[in-house]
Amino acid sequence: MGPRHRAASVAALALLPLSLLGCGIGGDGENDAPLGRAPAEEAATKSRERVQAYLDAMSAKDVDAGRSQLCAPMHTAFDAGATGPNGDFADHFEVPRTAITDIRTGPGGQEVSAVVTVAVGAKEADRRLLFTVTRSGADWCISGETAGGADPETSVTP
Known part of the structure; x- marks a missing residue:
């Protein structure tokens, strides 16, 4: 094989991946996303x-x-407080209504605003919560929960 023939072979091998992409092999571009996103x-x-x-x-x-909806680092705190007096799963109150009011991208992941109606006896109160949801490997989990969130009067849910 002469130097000219080798150069042509190298050029053909270098262009092969590009030509395969044009044929649809290697992704269609529409659903391709950067790794990790x-x-x-x-x-x-x-x-x-x-x-x-x-x-x-x-x-x-x-x-x-x-x-089971929470990321692993939140399990210990959840186990310690979920059923306590101020926990999300406390026995002394009921949750008759919930609504997701907004979802947007935030600095730590997806920020999901919700309104939770909490009832104790005949008294009801709405509480706004902000959940942060992140990707963990191939799955998604809640990585944070705080009081607050987007105002349901001005939010638009996608």
Whole structure:
């Protein structure tokens, strides 16, 4: 094989991956995302699912189902406080209504705002919560919960 033939072979091998991409092998470009980042729609959908499952567990007082929505680093704090006097799963109050009011991208992940109606006897109060949902490997989990969140009067839920 002469130097000219080798150069042509190297050039053909170098261009092969580019030509395969043009044929559709290697991805269509529409659903390709940078490694470690999910498309916006998937992030919003998965975040909504995780928070809704947590809210449903809170309403049903299903501590195990609620815990399963959380990222592993939150388990210890959850176990210590979930059923305590101010915990999300405390026995002395009911959760008759919940609503997700907003989902947006934040600095720590997807931020999901929710309104939870808490009832003690005949008294009811709405509490706003802000959940942070992050991707952990191939799955999603709740990595934070704080009081607050987007105002339901001005929020738009995707």
